[in-house]
Structures are given as C-alpha cells and as structure tokens.
Amino acid sequence: MISVEEALAKIINSIQILDSEGKPLLDCLGQVLAEDVYSPFDVPPHDNSAMDGYAVQSESITGANYKNPKVLRVVGEVAAGRVSDLKVGPGTAIRIMTGAFIPSGADVVVPFEDTDEINRKQAAISKTKIGVRVSLAEGCNIRRRGEDIAQGELVLTKGKLLRPADIGVLASLGKSMVSVIRRPLVGILATGNEVVEINQPLLPGKIYNSNSYSLAAQVLRYGGIPELLGIAPDDVQQLTAAVREGLECDILVTSGGVSLGDYDVVKQVLATEGNVSFWTVRMKPGKPLAFGMFKRSDGKQIPHLGLPGNPVSSMITFEVFARPAILKMMGRSNLVKSNITAVMEDSVGNKDGRRIFARVVVTRRDGKYFAHITGPQGSGILSSMTKANGLAIIPENTKEVKPGAPVEVMMLDWDEVHD
Numbered sequence: 018m019i020s021v022e023e024a025l026a027k028i029i030n031s032i033q034i035l036d037s038e039g040k041p042l043l044d045c046l047g048q049v050l051a052e053d054v055y056s057p058f059d060v061p062p063h064d065n066s067a068m069d070g071y072a073v074q075s076e077s078i079t080g081a082n083y084k085n086p087k088v089l090r091v092v093g094e095v096a097a098g099r100v101s102d103l104k105v106g107p108g109t110a111i112r113i114m115t116g117a118f119i120p121s122g123a124d125v126v127v128p129f130e131d132t133d134e135i136n137r138k139q140a141a142i143s144k145t146k147i148g149v150r151v152s153l154a155e156g157c158n159i160r161r162r163g164e165d166i167a168q169g170e171l172v173l174t175k176g177k178l179l180r181p182a183d184i185g186v187l188a189s190l191g192k193s194m195v196s197v198i199r200r201p202l203v204g205i206l207a208t209g210n211e212v213v214e215i216n217q218p219l220l221p222g223k224i225y226n227s228n229s230y231s232l233a234a235q236v237l238r239y240g241g242i243p244e245l246l247g248i249a250p251d252d253v254q255q256l257t258a259a260v261r262e263g264l265e266c267d268i269l270v271t272s273g274g275v276s277l278g279d280y281d282v283v284k285q286v287l288a289t290e291g292n293v294s295f296w297t298v299r300m301k302p303g304k305p306l307a308f309g310m311f312k313r314s315d316g317k318q319i320p321h322l323g324l325p326g327n328p329v330s331s332m333i334t335f336e337v338f339a340r341p342a343i344l345k346m347m348g349r350s351n352l353v354k355s356n357i358t359a360v361m362e363d364s365v366g367n368k369d370g371r372r373i374f375a376r377v378v379v380t381r382r383d384g385k386y387f388a389h390i391t392g393p394q395g396s397g398i399l400s401s402m403t404k405a406n407g408l409a410i411i412p413e414n415t416k417e418v419k420p421g422a423p424v425e426v427m428m429l430d431w432d433e434v435h436d
C-alpha cells in the first residue's frame with residue numbers, strides 16, 4: 018500500500034499544465050492568466066474630483082471657517098464625463114461633480130457640505146457666488162491621475178487566478194479579450210454490468226449510474242468541463258472502445274472495476290491500452306485506485322484516473338486526487354485545500370492503519386469548530402456525503418479519536434450547507 022501523499026505526488030508529477038486560449042473578459046473568471054498585463058495608460062487617466070463640490074485654488078480659501086467664509090465667484094460647472102475648458106483662478110470656483118476632471122488652475126475640491134450653497138438656495142441668493150467655510154490643503158478631495166495604476170505598470174502577472182476584482186481591473190484597462198489557461202475537458206466513464214443510465218427503467222439487479230453525475234458535478238465545481246462518456250459494461254472489448262473514445266479529453270476519469278472482483282476488467286483493459294499502475298492507497302474509503310497515461314494514436318499522452326466504484330469512495334478519491342490534478346491542468350499553483358482544525362464530537366476508531374476520511378458536519382460555536390459524524394460511514398452510503406460539509410482526517414497511526422480531541426477537517430462546503 019502506498020500513502021495518500023505518494024499517490025498524489027505521482028499523479029501531480031505526470032500532469033501537464035494545459036495551453037492557453039483567448040476569451041472574452043467575463044468568461045475568464047476562475048481561470049489562470051496566461052499573459053502579463055501592463056497598463057496602457059494611467060488609471061484614472063486625469064486628476065478628478067472625489068466629491069461633489071467646488072474646485073478652487075487652496076490659496077483662495079486660506080483661513081476660511083464657518084464664521085468667516087471666503088466668498089468666491091462661481092465661473093462654471095463641470096459634470097462627470099465632461100471636460101471643462103474653463104479655468105479656476107484666484108477668488109473663483111467651478112462647481113464640480115464626483116469623477117469630473119479637475120479644471121486647470123484648481124488644486125482642491127471643497128465638498129458642498131463645507132459651503133453655504135444650501136443657504137444660498139433656500140434664500141434664493143444668486144448662484145454666481147459661493148461661501149467656503151473651510152480651509153483645505155492643496156490636493157484635498159482630488160483623485161490623482163495614475164494613483165490607482167500608472168501607465169506601463171505590471172498590473173496582473175501571468176499565473177494569477179482571476180477573481181471578480183481582477184476582472185474589474187482588467188475592465189478598467191479596457192481589456193475585452195484575455196489570454197488564460199484553458200479549462201480541462203474531463204471524460205467521465207462509468208463501468209459495471211449492473212449500472213444503468215438514469216433515464217432507463219431500473220430492472221432487477223441494476224442500480225442507477227450516480228457516480229458519473231457526482232463526479233461531473235465535482236468537475237464543474239473545480240473548474241473543469243465534464244464530458245459524460247456513458248457506461249461501459251464489464252467486457253474487455255466494449256470497455257476498450259469506450260476508453261479510446263475518452264482519449265479525446267484532457268484527462269479520463271473512470272469509476273469502478275479497479276478492485277479484486279471477478280469482473281473488474283478495467284485493470285485488464287488499462288494494462289493493455291496504456292502505461293497504468295494499480296495501487297492500493299492507505300486510505301479509507303478509496304483503497305483501490307488506478308493511475309496511468311494512455312498513448313493516443315497521435316502520440317499524445319492522456320492521464321487516466323481509475324476511481325473505485327463505491328459512490329462515497331469515488332467522490333472522496335476525486336476530492337483527494339482528481340481535484341488537484343484538474344487545478345494543476347488549469348495552471349493553479351495552490352493545489353491543496355487549507356484544512357481547518359475542529360473538536361471531534363464523536364469517537365472514531367481506526368483499526369487497519371489507513372487514513373480515514375470521515376464524513377462530518379462542521380459547526381462553529383463560540384469561535385471554535387466542532388465536527389460530528391454524519392451517521393453510518395459505509396462507502397456505499399452516498400447520503401452520508403449529502404449530509405456532510407467536511408471530511409475529518411483520522412491519521413493512519415491514530416487508533417481512535419475520542420470526543421473532545423482535535424481533528425483536521427478538509428472542508429467540502431463552507432457556506433452552502435448547515436448553518
């Protein structure tokens with residue numbers, strides 16, 4: 018048996034980062050930037066007002082206060098989106114709105130609330146004058162040209178994961194098309210004579226193909242594009258044909274057929290079709306696992322992850338092995354989840370020295386996390402996954418975790434489940 022770390026390292030080392038694609042800006046959310054982005058201009062492109070108020074010269078209002086306002090002559094008005102060709106000189110002011118370019122001559126903006134504008138309006142006094150009730154230092158309430166981003170500055174670096182703020186910054190540079198590492202196409206193939214498609218009648222002895230759907234949903238969640246390749250029976254020829262079809266994808270994920278049963282033919286097919294290793298991994302659930310590289314007829318190598326058939330095992334091995342593989346293909350640098358530490362509320366025994374991934378519900382109380390077991394932990398009990406929001410990790414060498422003991426938890430969902 019190999020450890021989880023050994024298996025993961027072998028998988029990750031065989032996975033290549035995919036090539037890049039040019040896409041419309043908004044479609045790039047969640048993908049990794051494949052180019053360095055420099056700013057073609059200053060952002061903002063011009064000094065502009067941070068307030069609605071009056072653009073003046075700071076010297077014109079030196080010493081002004083509520084009792085002794087400085088009265089200035091209003092020579093014009095400028096709204097956002099307009100450029101005024103008027104100038105501000107000593108003793109004059111231009112009424113200005115937030116975002117409007119600062120007219121030449123002005124070096125400060127006095128907000129409306131620091132003027133007597135409202136009194137003048139109420140008293141219907143001429144709008145050609147304004148009383149300023151504060152003295153402000155040069156530059157006050159002015160957003161300087163280039164204060165956000167300077168022309169020529171490296172704004173976003175190749176390799177950066179694009180989040181909403183990054184999409185916004187790229188938009189502020191007028192970048193409508195962006196080069197990103199493309200999302201992997203993940204082929205998903207179920208195996209098993211007993212497994213039928215979910216739109217077919219459920220005849221005796223059969224079960225529905227839940228794995229392909231839970232796996233495809235996981236692929237979507239982590240940024241890949243799932244391609245459902247159907248169900249291959251436990252027959253060498255038909256499975257071989259299905260696998261070959263799957264080699265059009267960037268990575269092939271199969272479920273079932275990798276353990277020791279009489280009909281576990283995936284092993285047989287994979288061994289003849291590619292360079293595949295079969296491992297027993299020191300984990301529970303998820304002991305049987307296959308990983309290898311298929312050589313396509315054009316010489317390209319396609320990685321294959323053969324996950325176990327039990328519905329819980331296939332989902333957990335996906336989390337542990339397929340998720341990092343997909344992230345690596347997408348050019349992501351942080352492949353591991355940052356686990357939390359919780360207080361275990363139940364006792365969990367570990368008899369056979371494997372790493373247990375126990376389905377737990379994590380709650381937060383008084384600033385601490387607590388984890389309790391969802392119920393029966395059989396690897397066929399898929400409902401244990403719907404109840405859980407995390408996987409408590411019981412180390413190989415821990416015989417029992419007692420209630421009250423700290424435990425590391427890999428979170429599956431933070432906010433979606435269980436408040």
Ligand code: AMP
Pocket residue numbers: 207208209211212224225226227228229272273274275276278281325326327328397
């Ligand atoms: P296997 O690894 O092929 O021996 O399968 C282990 C268990 O998982 C068996 O009980 C199978 O019926 C079940 N199983 C295999 N494939 C699927 C699937 N696609 N959906 C739901 N259950 C499955």
Ligand code: MG
Pocket residue numbers: 208209210273274280281326
């Ligand atoms: Mg099977």
